[in-house]
Amino acid sequence: MFDVRGGGKADDSFALQKALDAAAKVSGCVSLPPGVYLTHELHVRGGTALIGIPSRNYAKGGGSVLKLAGTISKCLLNLIDAHSGTIGGLSLKGGQLGTGIHGIMTDRNK
Numbered sequence: 116m117f118d119v120r121g122g123g124k125a126d127d128s129f130a131l132q133k134a135l136d137a138a139a140k141v142s143g144c145v146s147l148p149p150g151v152y153l154t155h156e157l158h159v160r161g162g163t164a165l166i167g168i169p170s171r172n173y174a175k176g177g178g179s180v181l182k183l184a185g186t187i188s189k190c191l192l193n194l195i196d197a198h199s200g201t202i203g204g205l206s207l208k209g210g211q212l213g214t215g216i217h218g219i220m221t222d223r224n225k
Contacts, residue, residue: 123151126184131157138163147179147205154181156188164201165192182208183216190220 131154134145139160147167159165167179181191191207194200207218 123153123180123182125153126155127152128154128157128184135159135163135165144201149178151180151182151208153184154191155184156190156193157181158193158195159197159200159202161196161198161200163197164203165205166201167204167206169204170206178206179204180206180208186216188216190217192219194219194221 131145131152135157137143138145139162142162144164144166147165149168149170157165167181170178170180183191191209192202194202202219209216209218
């Protein structure tokens, strides 16, 4: 079990990335219950799924929310190496932290 809080105050980046990396080893899924997950850039690996509970009203919050923790990240979700990955049911909140920051990044370096 990974110590992911979802309370919107503590940085969940390390625990979420550990869960995503573990899921990648078995082509598994990371499921996020409703909550606000404060995070920096997360790398989703190939063959994995990151699934939340969708909100009926993304503008008012609720459901599973990934919230950017600061301006050092290029994005919330980095899908560069996520061949056959699945993302669903998440609200992405950037908090108007600056320019050049993406919710989902899919640039290929190779």
